[in-house]
Amino acid sequence: MNETSFTSFLDMGGYAAYIWPVYGLTAVMMIGLLIQSIVIWRQNEAELTLLKSMKENKKKAAKSSAASEKEEEV
Amino acid sequence: MHKFANPTKFMKVANALFPVFCIGFIGLLSAGLYYSLLNSPEDYQQGHTVRIMYVHVPAAYMAVMIYAVMASCAASSLIWKHPLADLIARSSAPIGAAFTFLCLASGAFWGKPMWGTWWVWDARLTSVLIMFFLYMGYIALLNAFDDPQRGVKPAAILALVGVVNLPIIKFSVDWWNTLHQPASIIRLDGPTIDGGMLTPLYIMMGAFTLFYLMLLVIRLRAEFAAARIRTIRILGEG
């Protein structure tokens, strides 16, 4: 691809000011949607794992405290 | 069909298909961009601006298609109370709204050089604008209640009411003779546009559809995680 054909590609027959914004907007919209979706998904998954680990810790804590109470009784 | 009504099985299938969607999307998008920007004929009337069509028409198709998906999911969530249908509807709405906006914006950039104006209040443009408002109303209604589950049914009813708009969009170009050109792809006697333009158009439509499916899977994962968070919260507090 030589220089003149590249500039004529960018120029789009004089309609560059209309064609490129459309493709740019499409790219921005698609990337934005993708990032937003992934961010929500990651956030929810992170919260879920946090909640699960908290639940596990609670169970463990309940078990160990029960065990320690027994020891004290002994 | 009922196999897919089970959310876990559905997600298993969706997750298995996810890489296919991603690779297919990237492949079709690159092919579509190559054809639409480099290797497609100029229109004898519209010159290079016809390249806007390869974004505009697929975006319009996605806007209507996603609304149809959303409304049928709303119907099945109201009638059969499928939890999955409700999740699909709520995940689709922002994507559909974005494509409707893209359709309107790209139409404006096409209208300026061709019609000499960014916007006309013609029947097709107005009915698509109404669809954009309906998407916005759906999202607003879904989030308008303190209990997030409370918005599901009203939003579904609104989505069904808005279906009235779909035939208006489809036939607006035939019923009213206005600036927007009549249908040239989906018609009984076959497409009326040049084959060299049809190829990039179909490829871009495919790419956009795969993009929607890709986002849908990601958003459904997020929704399932949110649902599990809710159940843990309720069980934990109870």
Place this chain on the structure above:
Amino acid sequence: MFKAFLSLLKRDLVMGFRQSTDLYMILVFFVIAAALFPLGVGPDPAVLGRIASGVVWVLALLSILLSLDRIFAHDYEDGSLEVMLLGPQPFIILALAKTLAHWLSATLPLVILAPVIAIMLNMDMSGIPALMYGLLLGTPTLSLIGAVGAALALGARRAGLLMALLVLPLFIPVLIFGVTVIDAALNSFSIRPHLLILAALLAAAIPLAPWAAAAAVRQAVTNK
């Protein structure tokens, strides 16, 4: 069933007129908003005459929007809707009665006031009958669509704002054909086809809108 329809209609009308300050405020809003236009676009009679049809219709839409919460919100809050849902009559009939009561008590006064405002805005006299026919055929559709929006927004945060967001896009077709009736009359074309379209919209809304409103009210009450 017809008896239940009539008795609910009567009850809602009596309640509506008992809260006549609401109605009065809506009418005042209609007039004040109309008075803003000559001040905003300038008092040139030619300009005002050209926009008068659209202004009257748009203001009628907005004024109707202000009264929509009267259809279901009070009965939702004090629990009357629950009683109505438990009753033997199909709720669709009751929703239709409540909508008709809303139209008679809150919308018809606007329709009666509309020609005064049209004259204030210098609309040509030949457009006035068309305005009235259009409003008489179009505003019942607006009340019906509005009832759906009012039912959907029951129990929401900022219900009034939400209602506007839901209902205004659906009002657009009525607005378009309501204004074309007047334009046809002003340009001495036949107004019949445009009125027939308004009638068709009404005919479609009478069965569909109460059905959607009833479904929305039912879920709002059960999830209250």
